[in-house]
């Protein structure tokens with residue numbers, strides 16, 4: 001079954017924002033918001049993300065809009081069995097327009113994607129972020145997330 005269709009649209013009446021699956025015309029808005037947040041324009045990356053996550057089973061690229069204006073996005077997917085991990089939802093990317101922050105938009109995006117993960121039958125959501133990224137850490141902690149049982153390891157490939 002195809003998931004992430006327009007029929008799954010939800011509306012938060014109090015704030016008049018809707019959350020819906022991304023369409024190709026949203027990608028420039030995502031590129032622009034990411035550039036605002038990170039200072040880097042990555043059009044190839046975001047076009048590829050849309051190809052990989054837009055309208056795919058178990059993958060979600062959701063847009064928040066208010067009065068038909070783009071105000072945020074979230075991307076995630078259900079992954080399974082890497083190093084023994086049972087299926088769980090992963091959130092890879094999240095961003096909200098600075099003009100509408102602290103109004104609950106990211107919380108509703110998070111709630112929406114978690115709802116989609118639950119519909120698939122998983123009962124765990126994970127993400128990964130730098131330990132000194134206090135803003136995103138505060139947000140995810142506010143959603144009830146906390147440190148899990150996995151640890152990230154890395155190595156420079158130029159090391160001996």
Ligand SMILES: CC(C)(COP(=O)(O)OP(=O)(O)OC[C@H]1O[C@@H](n2cnc3c(N)ncnc32)[C@H](O)[C@@H]1OP(=O)(O)O)[C@@H](O)C(=O)NCCC(=O)NCCS
Pocket residue numbers: 034037038092093094095096097100101102103104105106107108135136138139140142
């Ligand atoms: C993190 C982010 C998504 C939060 O969006 P938002 O819509 O403002 O979040 P919400 O209004 O739903 O906030 C929910 C909770 O998160 C926490 N939070 C959000 N912003 C915070 C801030 N600036 N300082 C401290 N805590 C914060 C609070 O606990 C808040 O609850 P409260 O308002 O009751 O205190 C937004 O700030 C953002 O887009 N940051 C940049 C994300 C990024 O780095 N993306 C990389 C490109 S993919």
